[in-house]
Amino acid sequence: MKIAILHPDLGIGGAERLIVDVALALKSDGHEISIFTNHHDPAHCFSETKDGSLDTVVIGDWLPRTICGRFIALCAYIRMIYAAIFLVFFSDYKPNLYICDQVSICVPFLKMKGAKVIFYCHFPDQLLTERKHWLKRIYRLPLDWLEEKTTGMADIVLVNSNFTAQVFKDTFKSLKEMDLKVVYPTINTSSLLRPLPDTNLGVKTQATTIFLSLNRYERKKNIILAIDALVKKNVDPKKFLKIYPIIAGGYDDRVRENTEHTGTGHVQKFGLWENCVFFKSPRAMPKGAFPKLYSGCTLHRMNILELFR
Numbered sequence: 489m490k491i492a493i494l495h496p497d498l499g500i501g502g503a504e505r506l507i508v509d510v511a512l513a514l515k516s517d518g519h520e521i522s523i524f525t526n527h528h529d530p531a532h533c534f535s536e537t538k539d540g541s542l543d544t545v546v547i548g549d550w551l552p553r554t555i556c557g558r559f560i561a562l563c564a565y566i567r568m569i570y571a572a573i574f575l576v577f578f579s580d581y582k583p584n585l586y587i588c589d590q591v592s593i594c595v596p597f598l599k600m601k602g603a604k605v606i607f608y609c610h611f612p613d614q615l616l617t618e619r620k621h622w623l624k625r626i627y628r629l630p631l632d633w634l635e636e637k638t639t640g641m642a643d644i645v646l647v648n649s650n651f652t653a654q655v656f657k658d659t660f661k662s663l664k665e666m667d668l669k670v671v672y673p674t675i676n677t678s679s680l681l682r683p684l685p686d687t688n689l690g691v692k693t694q695a696t697t698i699f700l701s702l703n704r705y706e707r708k709k710n711i712i713l714a715i716d717a718l719v720k721k722n723v724d725p726k727k728f729l730k731i732y733p734i735i736a737g738g739y740d741d742r743v744r745e746n747t748e749h750t751g752t753g754h755v756q757k758f759g760l761w762e763n764c765v766f767f768k769s770p771r772a773m774p775k776g777a778f779p780k781l782y783s784g785c786t787l788h789r790m791n792i793l794e795l796f797r
Contacts, residue, residue, distance in 0.1 A: 490520045492583040494571060494598075496564055496591050498525040498544065499532055501704060502673060503610055506648075507589055508534050509674035511542050522583075524575055526551070526567040545581075547571040561613065561631050565593045572597035592639040599641065607642035608671070611652055612659040636660045646671045699733040705768070711735060715764075736767035 491514060495507050507523065515521045522543040530538045537544045548570040554560050572594035575581065586598045586605045591613075598605050614632040619625045639645060640663050647653045647668050657664040703709035715733070 489585060490581075490583040491522075491585045491587060492575065492581060493521065493523045493587045493589065494568070494575070494594060495523065495525045495589045496527070496568055498523065498528045498534075498537055500534060503590060504534065506608075506673045508536050508542065510587070512536060513674070515542070522581055524571055526564075526571055527553075547574050559627075561617070561628075564591055565631065565634070568594045569597060576600055588642070592642065593634055595638045595641045604643045605641075606644045606646060607639060608646045608648075609639065609652065609656060610648055612656060615655070615659060636662060639663065640666065644669060648673055697731045699731065701733065701735045701737070703737045705737055709737070711737075733764045734767070735764065 493507055493511055495504065498504055498507070511521045511523055522545060523537065524545050524547055526546070526548050528537060528544055528546050528549075536542050548567045551563070551567045551570060553563055553567075555563065568591045576597060582601075583603060586603055587608065588595055588598065588605055589608045590610060592607050592609075595605050595607055613635055614628065617624075617628065619628055636659075639660065645656075645663075645666060645668055647656055647670055649672065650670055653668045653670060656668060657666075660666075701711060703711060705711065
């Protein structure tokens, strides 16, 4: 089967890792896969999208991401509509199936020539923004309506957890009877099958407890909560030496919020710098670190194409 995957910004976040792993899994099953995206920076992406493992095509990167630093959602809609129209009407790539990620506005355009469309919903976009000012509420009204309407046009809607499924139904009232399928975020199991390297991430030999935080560097992720918890707990200094926080996650220099919420200043404020380590991307961690950290995980794989059978 020929499959096209659409994603707005192919960076190094959790959503992007999911898309890459889904594409690799489908390709390993013999399907022809291409990923189409509005933005792909070879210096800020997963290696599989630039080393030839996956066919990656950029469409519409010349369109603005913001207008004077605002209207991010509107610009994302325009960029994805452009990509969908180009792919359907002007591209030689004619897939049997589209997998649309994050932004649903392109779903009706992708269906114009009869192809099936799967939409993957990580979380309703309208819940991820503040709307304190009345102008913001007016601006969001048509976007929220379009999000719900176009999401419902997909042949199948996938969500990343039962929790998201419930939030989806509570948010999109007209879609509360939709039969959602849960497909959990994936992990590349090949790295778990290799011998574990001697990697300690710089952890001091006396450390007996490692706290690992994997989150984007954003306000809503509240990275400093773990630091505050350690401080407010008034841990005995001798015991604290045995605790080692590792803070890692998606970071993009283009995103102002990322640069403002690294948590490093908070660590310095309490004099904990020598007891913490920060990685601005999981990829920045020493090679082989994640297999060691995740060696106790139970993994499950689901073939999303089974949903059409």
